[in-house]
Amino acid sequence: MTPSEPSLLVGRDGDVATLRFNRPGALNAIDVPMARAFLATARELAADKSVRAVLLSGAGKGFMAGGDLAVLQADPLQGAADLIGPLHEALTVLAGMDAPLVAQVHGVAAGAGLSLMLQADFVLAAEGTRFNLAYVNIGTSCDVGASWALPRLVGLRRALEIAMLGEMFDAATAERMGLVNRVLPAAELERESMAFAQRLAQGPTVALGRLRRLMRTSFERDLPGQLDAESAAFRACAVTDDFRLGIDAFFAKKTPAFTGR
Numbered sequence: 165m166t167p168s169e170p171s172l173l174v175g176r177d178g179d180v181a182t183l184r185f186n187r188p189g190a191l192n193a194i195d196v197p198m199a200r201a202f203l204a205t206a207r208e209l210a211a212d213k214s215v216r217a218v219l220l221s222g223a224g225k226g227f228m229a230g231g232d233l234a235v236l237q238a239d240p241l242q243g244a245a246d247l248i249g250p251l252h253e254a255l256t257v258l259a260g261m262d263a264p265l266v267a268q269v270h271g272v273a274a275g276a277g278l279s280l281m282l283q284a285d286f287v288l289a290a291e292g293t294r295f296n297l298a299y300v301n302i303g304t305s306c307d308v309g310a311s312w313a314l315p316r317l318v319g320l321r322r323a324l325e326i327a328m329l330g331e332m333f334d335a336a337t338a339e340r341m342g343l344v345n346r347v348l349p350a351a352e353l354e355r356e357s358m359a360f361a362q363r364l365a366q367g368p369t370v371a372l373g374r375l376r377r378l379m380r381t382s383f384e385r386d387l388p389g390q391l392d393a394e395s396a397a398f399r400a401c402a403v404t405d406d407f408r409l410g411i412d413a414f415f416a417k418k419t420p421a422f423t424g425r
Contacts, residue, residue, distance in 0.1 A: 181219070190232065192277070193232040216263050225272075226271030235247060267286070275297065295338050298330055368406035
């Protein structure tokens with residue numbers, strides 16, 4: 165990264181918004197400017213209804229090595245607040261969007277990088293990627309939602325093992341545990357990740373948003389409460405253009421061309 169380049173590169177490929185962490189010399193470790201840029205970008209994406217999928221990636225040799233420890237070394241309490249505050253708010257904003265979140269992961273995903281990856285709806289990883297939650301290795305607990313996502317993805321026993329031992333594991337292990345959806349050859353990762361995001365962006369965006377929130381909040385309700393939430397979500401989808409297009413396409417025996425509305 166040159167001094168003139170931002171630490172977060174934001175782009176568009178059709179209906180897909182792309183966010184690339186861009187501190188390759190530091191393995192994209194999150195510093196305060198990057199955290200703030202991530203929050204500002206999340207707010208912009210949430211306000212842009214033309215965004216129908218979001219793709220996260222990292223520049224250089226890895227997805228993200230975690231938080232910038234120099235920030236924490238200089239002032240542990242203030243540094244933690246300056247990093248965690250915007251990151252947590254950004255994830256809350258992204259979780260409220262209808263657009264699905266896809267993570268394209270290579271090289272290394274450690275600490276906050278792994279935590280951030282866990283918040284994605286879908287994860288595509290390159291062969292050879294290494295993962296480590298790592299927080300205990302510097303004497304701290306986790307952040308960026310890892311304690312929320314890990315037990316839901318792998319169960320409590322395995323989540324405690326990953327979090328409390330701080331051991332490195334590979335992409336095949338991550339796939340076997342359900343932390344990633346697909347492991348791909350490194351040369352194919354970028355192309356396949358964009359194709360995956362584009363496929364999601366062509367879907368019924370409102371319905372996808374309702375689905376992702378229903379799944380994510382299902383652990384917070386009993387069955388009657390979840391049935392009520394499903395009923396409300398279905399009714400919200402039933403008044404969309406995409407629902408009408410989907411029904412019409414079904415009877416016409418055609419593939420629906422969803423508009424995201």
